[in-house]
Amino acid sequence: GFLQVASPVPQGPNKWHEQFPIAKGQRQSPIDIVTSNAKVDKALSDNPLKVSYSNNCCQSVTNTGASFQVVVDGAGTEISGGPLDSTYKLVQFHAHWGPLGGDEGSEHTVDGVTYPAELHLVHWNQKYKDVGEAVDKPDGLAVIGVFFSRGKEHAGFKPISDLFAKVPRKADKVDISFNYDPACLLPARRDYWTYLGSLTTPPLFESVTWIVMKDPVEVSAEQLAALRNLLWETPSGEGQMCNNYRPPQPLQGRLVRST
Numbered sequence: 204g205f206l207q208v209a210s211p212v213p214q215g216p217n218k219w220h221e222q223f224p225i226a227k228g229q230r231q232s233p234i235d236i237v238t239s240n241a242k243v244d245k246a247l248s249d250n251p252l253k254v255s256y257s258n259n260c261c262q263s264v265t266n267t268g269a270s271f272q273v274v275v276d277g278a279g280t281e282i283s284g285g286p287l288d289s290t291y292k293l294v295q296f297h298a299h300w301g302p303l304g305g306d307e308g309s310e311h312t313v314d315g316v317t318y319p320a321e322l323h324l325v326h327w328n329q330k331y332k333d334v335g336e337a338v339d340k341p342d343g344l345a346v347i348g349v350f351f352s353r354g355k356e357h358a359g360f361k362p363i364s365d366l367f368a369k370v371p372r373k374a375d376k377v378d379i380s381f382n383y384d385p386a387c388l389l390p391a392r393r394d395y396w397t398y399l400g401s402l403t404t405p406p407l408f409e410s411v412t413w414i415v416m417k418d419p420v421e422v423s424a425e426q427l428a429a430l431r432n433l434l435w436e437t438p439s440g441e442g443q444m445c446n447n448y449r450p451p452q453p454l455q456g457r458l459v460r461s462t
């Protein structure tokens with residue numbers, strides 16, 4: 204009979220280098236942040252990171268098949284300062300997380316410690332004409348990473364986490380009809396680590412200035428569980444989306460700076 208070629212289930216991080224050799228590159232992400240090796244850089248505080256998001260920038264939530272993604276109309280939603288030499292505009296935010304009730308799930312780790320989830324706010328450099336042009340340039344993207352810890356409910360995250368049940372399958376999408384300011388997801392204390400890295404999923408472009416907030420924000424066990432309302436393809440068919448994180452990659456001599 205005919206050779207049945209099943210649709211290939213995405214290969215895990217340890218196979219990505221076969222199709223994307225840059226997976227073994229010199230500025231891959233995420234990394235383990237060794238706090239004692241981070242270098243406080245006064246320049247980062249002299250020119251504070253400025254985050255100014257509008258509160259009607261969030262358009263919809265979609266299931267990308269790898270995470271939830273809040274699609275943002277970047278108008279008037281920009282960051283600048285800190286490690287950034289240009290203005291960057293928010294295009295989307297999403298997250299990475301682990302198994303139900305577990306403590307792994309974040310992509311970056313801090314002195315080897317993992318968090319149950321990590322939010323990524325993705326911005327592109329306004330010197331380029333669009334995110335498609337920026338995505339593979341060394342200064343093309345800036346991603347703010349926020350660790351989620353398990354604790355009390357995060358009121359600001361609730362309007363978003365309540366939508367996950369509405370987008371169970373890949374390409375499902377629901378409009379965001381309410382005003383929402385993504386800055387509510389940032390910790391109160393704005394201290395961060397910053398280093399030059401990459402996208403953490405294929406095509407793994409080495410185009411990201413990472414800004415990883417030092418303080419986690421608390422979300423409830425129920426809000427972490429809501430992430431599992433999202434479904435994806437597993438080798439044994441459709442299942443709960445989880446463990447969509449890449450483990451830490453070699454630092455390759457890079458410097459991590461700190462506020």
Ligand SMILES: Cc1cc(C)[n+](CCc2c[nH]cn2)c(C)c1
Pocket residue numbers: 323325334338401402403404405406
């Ligand atoms: C323009 C763009 C393209 C891709 C594949 N991603 C996904 C790769 C990724 C997810 N989290 C960190 N990197 C991002 C963030 C931005």
Ligand SMILES: [Zn+2]
Pocket residue numbers: 297298299323403
């Ligand atoms: Zn991400």
